Amino acid sequence: MIYTVTFNPAIDYVVHTGGLVLGSVNRASSESMFFGGKGINVSLVLAELGVRSIALGFTAGFTGEAIENGVRAMGIETDFIRLPEGNSRINVKIKSGEETELNGQGPDIDTASLEKLFARLDGLSEGDTLILAGSIPKSLPADVYERILKRLSGREIRTVVDASGELLMNVLKYRPFLIKPNDQELGELFGVKIESKEDVVLYGGKLRELGARNVLVSMAGEGAVLLDENGGVHKSTACRGTVRNSVGAGDSMLAGFVSGLEKGFDYALRLGTACGGATAFSDGLASRDQIDELLGQI
Numbered sequence: 614m615i616y617t618v619t620f621n622p623a624i625d626y627v628v629h630t631g632g633l634v635l636g637s638v639n640r641a642s643s644e645s646m647f648f649g650g651k652g653i654n655v656s657l658v659l660a661e662l663g664v665r666s667i668a669l670g671f672t673a674g675f676t677g678e679a680i681e682n683g684v685r686a687m688g689i690e691t692d693f694i695r696l697p698e699g700n701s702r703i704n705v706k707i708k709s710g711e712e713t714e715l716n717g718q719g720p721d722i723d724t725a726s727l728e729k730l731f732a733r734l735d736g737l738s739e740g741d742t743l744i745l746a747g748s749i750p751k752s753l754p755a756d757v758y759e760r761i762l763k764r765l766s767g768r769e770i771r772t773v774v775d776a777s778g779e780l781l782m783n784v785l786k787y788r789p790f791l792i793k794p795n796d797q798e799l800g801e802l803f804g805v806k807i808e809s810k811e812d813v814v815l816y817g818g819k820l821r822e823l824g825a826r827n828v829l830v831s832m833a834g835e836g837a838v839l840l841d842e843n844g845g846v847h848k849s850t851a852c853r854g855t856v857r858n859s860v861g862a863g864d865s866m867l868a869g870f871v872s873g874l875e876k877g878f879d880y881a882l883r884l885g886t887a888c889g890g891a892t893a894f895s896d897g898l899a900s901r902d903q904i905d906e907l908l909g910q911i
Contacts, residue, residue: 615659615742615871618730619652619670620757621719621750622680622693623702625860627896633709647897648683649704651746651775654864654898655871656689658888661901662872667692669733673720674700694729696720712859721752734761742771742790742871746864749780762787775867777801785824792820793829793867813838814846829882831866831889839870839882849882852890852907858897865892865899883911 625647630639649657656666668689672680673696680701684691699720707713737743743765745758754760762772762784771790774781777798785792800807803816810832817828817840826842832851839847869888873881887907891899894907 614738615656615664615666615744616734616737617652617656617666617668617670617744617746619650619668620722620747620753621702622648622650622653622670622672622677623704623717623719624676624680624683625649625704625706627706627708630707630709633707633713645896648680648687649861651861651864652744653680653684653689654861655744655746655868656684657687657898658861658865658868658892659872660688661899661904662869662884662888664868664872665690669693669730671696671720671722671726671730672701673698676703677701677720692733694726694733696722696726706860719750722750723752727753727757731761731764734764737765737768737770739769740771742773744773744775744867744871746773746775746867748776755779756783759783759787762789773867773871775863782823785820788824788826791827791829791870792825793831793863793870794820795863796830796832796835799830807832810835810838810848814840827878829867829870829885831863837866837882837886837889839878841878845878847878847882849886849911852887852894852910854890854894854907856893858893858895860892861898862889862893865889869904883908886911 627645628641629643656668659666668691672693702717702719705715773791774789775793796807813830828840830838834851836849836851866885866889870881870885873884890907891903
């Protein structure tokens, strides 16, 4: 079974407007809502690919109820922990030529609720996959990813981490099965600017030396690079299309990659690239038809 964890899920309220004038009343030309957060995004794209997962995380208040109901309505099994106070966040994304975002802070996660999550993770079995995606709320200890991987160490559970900075670097000693920085995040880890796939191979290799078994690096319009646990290097070109949406493309790539692993690393990279492109070229997350169409390009 695949489990995804979203520490701070959200309702994404997407507003399209012809122009945004600060200090004035602006009217939307269209609007839509999506239930998300990085782990939830992964679960939703996995479902499009016919792969079952269970979404874990924390929800609070009436917005939390809406997130849980919305995610379940899309066919995702959930096991969220309800927080005693606060409301799950709403992220406002304004699209008016340029994309402007105002992301909510979200509720505090108390110690007792965090322990409930740990207890759920203790129930994972050999062969399960756990995906930790995104940043963590300020109310959580900075080493929470590290504590989770330490807790699962030695249990033959595939751990996947999509994070940046110290949050990512600090888990490498527990040999996560897969990490997925983008090229900018990779450069920030080493204080350099990544300008080519050769740079990705060099610095991605350093992450493997530090403990990551497989390193998947997304490069937006330049495609992606995978450094696998056997020492292999796999490269993928980007899909062709018009970018309409930057939200969830990396999560979609991760879902596609994990879904495709049974057919080998090359296919997993192709499927991941197609999923990322399908989300980037649509207003929401990738659909199966879009994914299949782009897969034929790669």
